[in-house]
Amino acid sequence: MTTATPTVAVGTTRTDAPKTVAGRVRKRLNSRTATLVSIIIALFWTVPTFGLFISSFRPEDQIKTTGWWTFFTDPQFTLENYQQVLFGRSSSSGQLASYFINSLAITIPSVLFPIAFAALAAYALAWINFRGREWVYIAIFALQIVPLQMALVPLLKFFSTGVTVAGIQVLPAWDLVDEQKFAQVWFAHTCFALPFAVFLLHNFISQLPGDLMEAARVDGASHPKIFRTIVLPLITPALAALGIFQFLWVWNDLLVALIFAGGGDETAPLTVRLAEMAGTRGNEWQRLTAGAFVSIVVPLIVFLSLQRYFVRGLLAGSVKG
Amino acid sequence: MEFDFAEEQPKFLMLMYGLIAFVAVVGGLLLLLDVVPAWFARRREARLVAASASGAPLPRRPKQREGFFALFFLLPALLLLTIGLVVPAIRTVLLSLMDSNSTNWVGLHNYGWMFSDGAIVRVLINSLVWVILVPLMATAFGLIYAVLVDRVRFEAFAKSLIFLPMAISFVGASIIWKFVYAYRGDGQEQIGLLNQIVVSLGGEPKQWLLESPLNTLLLIVIMVWIQAGFAMVVLSAAIKAIPADIIEAARLDGVSPWQMFWQITMPSIRPALIVVVVTITIATLKVFDIVRTSTNGNYETSVIANEMYNQAFRYGENGQGSALAVFLFILVIPVVIYQIRNLRQQRKG
C-alpha cells in the first residue's frame, strides 16, 4: 500500500536557484527579512511566558512587589518556588510524584480511546454508504457545542446511581473506589472528546483518494480490511496530531478530574494539586509560577517529539489523489 | 514522607487494565468485523455453489451489509456520545423550561429573563464580540505567520514558541497575564508589563481590566494568544502540502507573490482553513476559564459560558443556567448549516 501514500514532497523543488543574480539577492533578502520578522514575532509572543518563567525563580516578596524585569537589574534568584512545588509542604496531599503518575494514568487511556473510536466512526461516516450518514455526521459535529459543564451532573449520576428506566435498573452503579475511579475519568474524557475528534478525522479521511478505496473494494477487500490496511497507515500522522490536542486538553484539565476522580492523591491529577497549592485563600499563588512550568514539561516533550508527524498528518489530509 | 512506590502500584495496574481494555475493545471490534463478514462470504459462496449446482436463480448480494458495517464502526462512538452528551443536552433543554430547583415548569420564562436582564444582554453581546473577533484574529495571525515562517531558518523553533501557549494550562495562563495587566498606583513600581511600558513612555498607569469595552478586547487578546498557535500549526502544514509542481508552474507563469497567495495558496489550504475557523469558533463560544480567572465576569466582561457556570453551579439557578446553555446551542446553528453545505459540496465534487 505504500505506493499509494501521497508523496511527502516538502521543499525539494524549491531549492533550485533563481536564474539571475538580482533574483538571488532579492530572494536572500526576502528570506532574511522573513527570518528576522518571524523570529521577532515569536519572541514577542513568548514574552508573557518568559516573564512567568523568570518570576518562577524569584522570591515570593519580590514577585508580589516588583516586576519580573527588575530581575535583570537586581537578580535575586531562588529555587524556593520549585522546592515547594516539587517537594511540597503539605503532608495531607502527599508527593507531587503521585499526582504525576495520576496524570499519566488519566491521560494515556483518555487519549487512546477517543482517537480509536473517532477513527472508526469517521471512517464509517466518510466511506460507508448508508442512509442518513450526513445527518449522523452533522449531529456529532453539532454536539461539539454542548458545554461539558452541563454534562457533569447527568454523567456523574450515570456512574453513581446507574440507569433506571421506568423503575427498572437497566445499568448498575459503577461503585468505584480509589484508583478505579480513573475509569470514570477516561469515560468522561472520551465522551467529551469524541465530537471534535470525529470532526477532525472525518475531515482527513474523507479527503483520501476515492479511487484508492474503489480499487480496494473491487479487489474484494471488506471495510474492516480497508480500514486497517489502507486508511490507518494513511491517517497515522493525523491521529498523532489529534493525539497532541487531546493530550494537551486532558493533561491541563481541572474540572473533569475534580468531579470524576476527586481531589485525593489516589486519583487527582497534577492540575488539582497545583490549584490546591495556592492555599485556601489563594494567597500563595507565587507557587503556581513554578507549578505552571512543572506541568508544562510533559506536554512540551510530547509536542516536540510528535511535531514531525503533525506536519505530515495534515499533509496527508490535504492532498487529493 | 518518602516516596512509596507500593502506593503507586495499583495505579499502574489500573492503567494496565485500561490499556488491556483498549486493545480488547478496539481489537475485538475489528476482529469481529473481519470474521463475521468472512463467515457471511463463505456462506454466500456455499449458496452460490449450491445454486449453480441446482440451477436455481442466483441469490442477490444482500443490500443491508453496508449499514451493518456502519453500525459497528459507529457503535462505540454513538453509545458514548449518547450517554455523555446527547442525554445531557436534552436534559439541559428540559431544565431550561423549569424553575431554579427544577421542580416546576415555567415555560419560556428563563428565556424572557435572559433577554430582559440588562446584565445578561450585555453578556450575550460580549459573546458575540468574542465569536466574531477571536476566530478572525487568531486565524489571520496564524495564516500570516505560517506564510512568513515557511522555510525560513529556525522554523521549527519559531513555531514551537508560537505553539507554546497551547501547552500551558489555564491556571498557568491566568498568572502569565496577571504579570501583563497588573496595576499598581502612580509613582509605585509596576508589576504588570503593560503598565511598565506605559510608565516608561511617560504615561500614567491604567487599570486595564476595569475599563469596558477595552477590557473585553484585552481578554480576547489572551484567547488569540492561545489559539493562534493552533491555527498556525495547522495552516503551516497545509501550506507545506501544496504540491510543489503547482507552485513551480505558477512561478514559471510569472505570478507575483500576492497573486500566488490568493490564487494558489488560499484555494489549496481552504479545507484546513475551514477546520481552523470552525474549531476556534466553537472553542470561543465555550470560552470560560479566561474570563473566570481574569475578571470573573466583572466590569462587563462576562460571556455566556461563564455566566452559565455561575447561574447553574454557584447560584443554584438551574433554569437560567440551562437557558444560557441552550442559547449556545442556537448560536452554533449557523456554523452547522455552513458545515452541511460544505459536506454537500464535497460529496458532489
Place this chain on the structure above:
Amino acid sequence: MAVFTRPRQAFVIAGVLGLALSATACGTGNDKGSSNADSAECAAYDKYQGHDGKKVTIYSSIRDLEADRLDESWKTFEDCTGIDIDHEGSPEFEAQLPVRVDGGNAPDLAFIPQPGLLKRFVDAGKVKTVSADTKALAEQNFTPDWLKYSTVDGKLYGVPLGSNVKSFVWYSPKMFKEKGWTPPTTWDDLIKLSDTIAASGIKPWCAGIESGEATGWPATDWIEDLMLRTQTPEVYDQWTTHGIPFNDPRVAEAVDRAGQILKNEKYVNGGFGNVKSIATTAFGEAGLPITTGKCALHRQASFYANQWPEGTKVAEDGDVFAFYFPAVDPAKGKPVLGAGEFVTAFADRPEVQAVQTYLASGEYVNSRAKIGDWLSANNKLDINNVPNPVDKLSVQILQDPKTVFRFDGSDLMPAAVGAGTFWKGMVDWINGKDTASVLQGIESSWK
C-alpha cells in the same frame, strides 16, 4: 495504605511504561483497620467507639497547609476509634458540592461556610438532620445565635465548626507608637485618626477586594459591618432575609458610611493607588503596605493573620495587630460580624454521626486550636489553647457577653445575591457606580 507485596511486578509495570522513577520500596505496615481503643489516651473517645474500620469522607474548601492541620487535629480520634476520616479540599468547593450532591455522589460530611447554601440543600431534601447526641452536644456548646444559622424549620442540620471574627482593623503597633497614634474606640475617633494620618502624608486606609471568582466579598463585609453599626441587629436580620428591600434607605445609609472611607480619595488606597485600585488589588495583598509604612489601617477578618509575610510579628507590641472595628454608638452594644463553617451530613450512617458529634465536642475544638491559626465559637474552647494573639482576642470578643454577634450577611442570602449580584454590585460601586443604582440592581436580582 497498600502493603508492598510484589515488588517485581511493580517494577515490570514501571518498565513497561518507560518510567524512570526511583522507587523506595518500603512496606509501611500501617493498617488503619485496627484501633488501639484500650490505651489511656483513648478514654475520651469511648462514646465514639464501635465503628472500627469504617470510612467517613469529608469535603471542604480547606487546602494545603490548613488541610494538614485538619488531618492532624483528628489523628488521635482516628487512631482510637479506628474510623478513617478521608478529607478532601477543593478550590471549587462551592460550585462542585452541588454537582456532587445532584450527581448522587455526595460526601458523607461537608464543611459548608454559607448557611444560604446549606439551606438550599435542606430544601432539596439532601441533608440529614443531626443525631440526637449531636444536637444535645451542640446546644450545650454553642449559643442559639450560632445554631439558628443551621436550623431550618426547627430542625438542626449542621454544627458550627471553625469561626472567625470579621470586625477587625489591622494596624502596625510599631508605627502607631512612633507617630503617637492610638487605636480608636469610637467611629468618630476612627475618622479623626484617619484625618490625622492623611494629614501626615500617608493614605490611611488600604483595601483590596480582588479574590478570583469571589471578587467583591471583602467589600460586602464592610457593608455588613456598617449595617450592624448604623442599624439595629433586627434590621440587619431583616436585610439578610429580604424582610426589607435591598435598596432600603437604611441600607443606603450603611453603604454611604462605608463610602466615607472606601470611596474617599484622601483615605485610600495606601500603597496601591486610587479608589478604583481597590477593585483590582488582591485581598491577600491589600494589607501588606502596612508593613512598609505606606498604609496605616486595613479592615479585615481575624484570618488575615495568615497573610502577613514570614517573619512579621503579630502581637499587640509587634509589627502588626488588630483592633476592634469601633461601633458608631458604643452605648448600643458591641456588634460583631463573623463567619464560620457548618459540619453538614449527607449520610446518616452511625460512623458519620459519630464524626459529626466529635467535631462539635470540646475535645475536638481544643485539639484543633492547639495546632494554631484557628478558633471556634464553641464555648468549650479554652482560650489558653489558642496560641495566636489575634485569635485570642477573637475568642475574647466571641465569649464577651456584651457582644451582639451576626453572621456574614452575604453567606446568608441566596447564592445568586450573596455570592453573585452583591459581590458584583460592590465591585461596580468601587468602580464608580453610585449607591442608589447599585442597590437597585441587587434588589431587582433578589427574587
